[in-house]
Amino acid sequence: MAYQDVIQKHLTQAELDAINTKMDELWALINPKVVNLTEQENERYGTINEKNKGFVNKANDYNNNQPGLNSPDVDWVEYKADYFDRSAHESIELRLTGFARACNETKRAHDYDNYQNALLDKDYTDYKAKTGGGVLYETKAAEYKQFFT
Numbered sequence: 001m002a003y004q005d006v007i008q009k010h011l012t013q014a015e016l017d018a019i020n021t022k023m024d025e026l027w028a029l030i031n032p033k034v035v036n037l038t039e040q041e042n043e044r045y046g047t048i049n050e051k052n053k054g055f056v057n058k059a060n061d062y063n064n065n066q067p068g069l070n071s072p073d074v075d076w077v078e079y080k081a082d083y084f085d086r087s088a089h090e091s092i093e094l095r096l097t098g099f100a101r102a103c104n105e106t107k108r109a110h111d112y113d114n115y116q117n118a119l120l121d122k123d124y125t126d127y128k129a130k131t132g133g134g135v136l137y138e139t140k141a142a143e144y145k146q147f148f149t
Helices: 013-033 039-045 050-065 076-130 135-145
Strands: none
Touching: 050 076, 076 135
């Protein structure tokens, strides 16, 4: 019995073009607002752990609920803008990570299908080469052989 494909949902070229157009639009929106840190900057800024995120959240709560206690040395307008942007970028990142994971796993299913079908073609080619199918099958079988040691 022939191999049955694991996934049979396929993108059309029009769908791929639409996706790429939307991705270009998204990039155009976010590109002016994002930075790519150097290795040194990544090392310098690091990441904040959950405890420190809690501290930042608590400072934001105090700013919102008891602004009279705020330090005058902090630019609270900038603080709120950073706080909003941090949350927005995290939300975008989570959604894009979900998209990336879904695309990766779908690609993996298509890779599996392609590989299984290529193996079927190899078996057929070997059969035809061994049973006198002709020089074209022998050439094809010889070329396939390089992928199997």
